Amino acid sequence: MYTIGQLVKQFELSRSTLLYYDKIGLLQPSARSAANYRLYTKDDLQRMSQIFLYKEAGLSLEVIAQILDEQSNQPTAILEQRLNQLNTEISQLRQQQQLIIELLGKESLLRTSRVMDKAQWVAILKASGMDEQAMKQWHIEFERGLPEAHQDFLESLGIGQDEIGKIRGWARLE
Amino acid sequence: MYTIGQLVKQFELSRSTLLYYDKIGLLQPSARSAANYRLYTKDDLQRMSQIFLYKEAGLSLEVIAQILDEQSNQPTAILEQRLNQLNTEISQLRQQQQLIIELLGKESLLRTSRVMDKAQWVAILKASGMDEQAMKQWHIEFERGLPEAHQDFLESLGIGQDEIGKIRGWARLE
């Protein structure tokens, strides 16, 4: 049996958090002491570590509760959905990066920032021995093996949708 | 003079949002009609589009208000700070992706997901004509030109910090 303070230390979260989980029914201690203290069993700990895991994956408490309580629903679908959501979130953040770089007036900052440019990427590939032909081939292979990731990668270089469309177009054809 | 509804259409946001902006003082209409309707001037529109821009960059309303109202503070520093924040946010989301892929049992999903694997990346480079030597050179160039981006990219392939450390280590030396 563990008190609330012990869980707080184990999982490095605040007491308020556990109180809240109790209140919303996500993690309710299996017992109470004579003095009405919350007492968590090993099963509760087990449940808590599941919650922790899913939280790290970015799931909402509501969704976590669904997974844990309605056993019928296997988590696979939910996790896949979250994976998709993550893709859109990341791409939104990348758009924010590109916008800020524009606002800052490009040149000065591109060098210091960790955001890559199309030109910089091409320069690196050239410097490591790739020629035009090899790069074309690289796009083709990328598109064949991981079309979605190809799209994401080009976006991350700040290339516009129109140009991306063209590149992927001819990469698919060959 | 524009009513609140006209702004709603122009900027594609909800009326409640504008009411809220009014309340917190971020965007207060310059005038009111006889019936006490909010009336926005062209200057207000101008201000709104600035707000919109900074919002797209992911700045908080509080920070936006600072930039717009305290003209002394040039936005550069704030934007650079946001750029840094974006890097950590993106890398957190990538960690969530990797975790979910683990939870899903890897193999089945890696093929359909848009997340790249080290193996997949290497396969693409090989298929487009790179050999071991060229890849080594590629790391060296990447590290020399954009060390931070190199780190980010390796992280995005799900490579552990220890291995990343090794790769960047020898890439720096040569």
Added chain:
DNA sequence: CTTAAACTATGAAGCTGTAGTCAGGTCAAA
């Protein structure tokens, strides 16, 4: 001219996932 739809107003409460504060009850050790 009337009436209904479509607009506008104010104010309050709700949402998520915590963090923190309060006044007090409990418990083990010195």
Added chain:
DNA sequence: TTTGACCTGACTACAGCTTCATAGTTTAAG
């Protein structure tokens, strides 16, 4: 016995809105 560490429930605050309730105004149709 008294300290001090722990615990209790209940409350407030945060961002950036949304929703709700209630009501006044404008505009177009009939």
